[in-house]
Amino acid sequence: MPRPLSVQLYSVRDQLADDWQGTVRRLAGLGYGAVEPYDVLVDPKGHRLVLDDLGLTVSGAHALHLLAPDPGPALDAVATLGTDLAIVPAGLPPEDFTTRDGLARAADRLNSLVEPARRHGVRVGYHNHWWEIEPRFDDGEGTRSLHAVELLADLLDPAVFLEIDTYWAAVGGADVPALLRRIGDRVAALHLKDGPGTKEDPNVAVGQGTMPVREIITAAPHARRVVEFDACVGGPDALFDALAASHAHITSLEAA
Template identity: 35%
Template sequence: MTDIVGLQLYTVRDETAKDFKATVRRVAEIGYAGVEFAGYGDLSATELQALLHETGLKAVGTHVGLYAIENDFEREVDYCLATGNNLLIIPWIEEKLRTGDAFKRFSESLNSYGQRLQERGITLAYHNHDFELQPAGESTLLDQLAATTDPTLVKLELDTYWVAFAGVDPIAFINRHPGRIASVHLKDMTPERTFTEVGDGTLDIAGIVQAARNSGTQRFIVENDQPAIPSLESAQRSFENLHSSLT
């Protein structure tokens, strides 16, 4: 697979809430090659497959809560298989799982889920926020997760904004974990440490992309948690800015 630029649909959640299909069609018109899901707009797997076929978009990932994986594993797998998506990402964990021992047990459980998913042709990844990068003993929770889990079964989806927000250099983190990062969430930061369009902020997007490429990453996912302009305009501006970094 060559580099693919996708949009995390959470960016345009205000639009998908009004018309999921029309919003996905607009994402394709902007020029994105793929989409990463954070919910499926109440579409069946068959309907979603047809929408992807119509637009030519590739499913490059899906965010699935830990509760859904624990309680409806087969349904989540079926959605992935039906839509041609081979990357399932856990995007968030409850606060009670963030303490040392609880986080260690959670990390160890990922190996089991990763094995089950791998047997179905799907890769498991974990998406960070800032709390995993805070000091926890002699390392961080995210470093501990990487050390605890099998690198062939559990990958990382690195969120550039939250890594930087935690005071960690995204490029340095990528370089510490070669071959481990399945996907990069490209998010930019203003000098005031708020969200902005990719390429309009303070992060070294081109450097991050190159480091990720060197590490074997080929999925680059645009996201803006809180666009200050209309969300589809935000998605388009990020895409246009990013294009030069990927050429």
């Protein structure tokens, strides 16, 4: 049975600031069974109690503080929230993804988190944007070029997973289903979002833009699915309508 569909809470960051409990309750009312927090150091125990009361699980957690000199507090918070996936959402220099030496530095930084994460009972992973996709590298045999994230994957400790943001991967020039098939089991989670395929424009409901959602889900059936909106046209009601439409579209594809 597939895991419950999740939503990245950054999508509703403004609403959370006004009413955290009411906002996650509204997400549960839309049918979402899980959430992906992004600010884990803020009251993880209290948030866990609210989520448990609503029957919501935590599919994973973004924690920029994993890159702090001491990642322990972030790992403690991730474990407290009840998930096994601790995700570095950004924070590595974008220029590191433009050279092989830079990619080695990025991999070393992520690999250094494997043992601390293991001591907390979680795994550590990395979430991409477009700048890990746009740079291309020769595969060493002259047969094809690799996206930077593919070369990164080859340098990572086997315990480090990837959360592929499928929209940013497409914006960066990837054939997303093909990329997912090549990376394979390294992909533990997907960000599902949709839109016109540009860096600047806001997102639309999943299934109403340019993304090949069915093919993406088929290419990584094992991965946890997380809906996200970086921005959405309209006010709060428009955002929640788009979240509802995204949930309906993805669940219909999975039921087909």
